[in-house]
Amino acid sequence: MSSTNPTPNASPERSLQDLYTWGVPHVNGGLGRITEGLMTKGDGTYVEYADGKRMMDFTCGIGVTNLGHAHPRVSGAAAEQCMKLVHSQCSIALHEPYLRLIEALLPIMPHSSLDSFFFWNSGSEAVEMAIKMARLFTKKQNIICMGGGYHGRTYGAMAVTKSKTIYSEGTGPLMPGVFSIPYPYWHQCGLPQSTPTSEISSFCLERLSLLLSQQTSPSDTAAIIIEPVLGEGGYVPAPTEFLQGLRNVCDEHxxxxxxxxxxxxxxxxxxxxxxxxxxxxxxxxxxxxxxGNGFPISGIITRKELSDRLKKGSMGGTYAGNAVSCAAATEVLKVFQDDRVLDNVKAREKELFGALNALKQDAEVGKFIWDVRGKGLMVGLEFLSGNGAPKSMAKRVAEKCIEKGMLILTTSVFEVIRFIPPCNVSKADLEKGCRIFEEAVREVVKEG
Ligand SMILES: Cc1ncc(COP(=O)(O)O)c(C=O)c1O
Structure with missing residues (x-):
């Protein structure tokens, strides 16, 4: 028998443009995108497309590349780890980056009681594990979440996601035992924008109290899940008194x-x-x-006293705590410290709020800006809806920003633009972004 090797595909490699035209129809139709074309490169606050277009990125890939794209130290640490050990599987053996990451995270925990770590790949998986652990720890089932909250697209995470119906529409039944109260955000509560935050907090805590006496008894309720700053629901920080109120209710029950x-x-x-x-x-x-600044990794952190009760093998996952992602994440924390990135966030926060609030005072366009809010470089600007404001204002402003060379996202079912520039964005780039945004707002207002 003659040995016949299959003939290798003789056709030359497709050009990027041909690849794009050919490949896009093969990509799952359930994906939405705000730009066309292939993104080929990222460095710091900028990304480039195959056609040479260079864009400033105020999305950070939805809050991921907080140190900018392809940060040399983070990518370097990942590359180095790639040449040592890529994968060991956490049920086979732990690796050094796993423990280095715990070493880096432990001192910055918001509370010293948080001392037990599990690493997974995505936010949704982290939410799944949190629900699972809460049910196991309390031996109760129900979960209370927030109207407007977003926690992901897997089944448990989808069930506690209440920001937009698109995420779960047509896919039910979802995980049962989920109840919700409104997030303490005036628009989510149907309250006037001028309502003091203390009143909004009381309103929502009262709803919680009713929920616990009418729909889910404390003896059936395992957990309350909340984003301390509402993300997909509109970029709204939860008032301190609300978070404290939740803590009290949790302690009581x-x-x-x-x-x-x-x-x-x-x-x-x-x-x-x-x-x-x-x-x-x-x-x-x-x-x-x-x-992970782009390397897939999530963390689920709890008290050792609780996690020690879990049966061995009840937690795990093929790629959970991947060595390359752990090495990248450890380097992220080092860069934050070495470059004093938190100081930059605070300095740029002032400038961003300054620019957006100045626009809110503007005689021509200010009347269409309802609210500027947020924390650090997680800032939302809400346009007026109805009442003579241009239609779909947030979407149109975002589209204009993109035309002008800046990637920016809307958020929520309301007219909200979210600003998520890199945490180490320069003063000059932040100013440039604010200028582009202002031009876009003025043009949309002019067009009506
Ligand atoms: C607050 C919050 N939780 C969970 C998730 C889900 O994370 P992932 O998309 O990594 O699954 C997201 C994603 O946007 C999020 O913003």
Missing amino acids: NILLIIDEVQSGMGRTGDYWAVKESGVKPDILLTAKGL
Whole structure:
């Protein structure tokens, strides 16, 4: 028999443009995108596309590349780890980067009781594990979440996501035993924008009290899950008195408090954790996104006293705590410290709020800006809806920014633009971004 090797595909490699035209129809149609074209390169605050277009990135890949794209130290640490050990599987053996990451994270926990770590790949997986642990720890089932909250696209995470119906529409039944109260955000509560935050907090805590007496008894309720700064629901920080109120309710009824810092954590708000300022102790803290600066990793952090009760083998996952991602995340934390990145967040926060509030005072366009809010470099600007404001204002402003060379995102079912520049963005780039945004707003207002 003659040996016949299959003939290698003789056709030349497709050009990037041909690859794009050919490949896009093969990409799952459920994906949405705000730009066309292939992104080929990222450095710091900028990204480039195959056609040579260079864009400033105020999305950070939705709050991920907090140190900018392809940070040399982070990518370098990952590359070095790639040549040593890529994968060991946490049920086979631990590796050095896993423990180095714990070593780096432990001193910055928002509360000293958080001393037991599990690393997974995505925010959604972290949420799944938090729900699972809460049920195991309390031997109760129900979960209370927030209207407007977003926790991911897997089944448990989807069930506690209440920011937009698109994430779960047509996919039910979802995980049962989920109840919600409104997030303490005036628009989510249907209250006037001028309502003092203390009143909004009381309103929502009252709803919680009713929920616990009418729909889910404390003896059936395992956990309350909340983002300390609402992300996909509109970029709204939770008032301290609300978080403290939740803590009190949890303490009274043996309910666990899950703080989801997947988007708000890792320096984004000017501290490593948005919850820290409130002094509230999470029972379970979730992190992801900025932790790996683009390398997939999430963290589920709780008290050793609780996690020691778990049966061996009840937690795990093929890629959980991947060595390369752990090495990258450890370097992220080093860069934050060496480059004093939190100081930069605080300095740029002042400038960003200054620019957006000045626009809010502007005689021509200010009347269409309802609210400027947020923490650190997690800032939302809400346009007026209805009442003579241009239609779909947030979407149109975001599209204009993109035309002008800046990637920026909307958020929530309301007219909100979110600003998530890198935590180490320069003063000059922040000013440039604010200028582009202002031009876009003026043009949309002119067009009506
Ligand atoms: C607060 C919050 N939790 C969970 C998730 C889900 O994370 P992932 O997309 O990594 O699954 C997100 C994602 O945007 C998020 O913002």
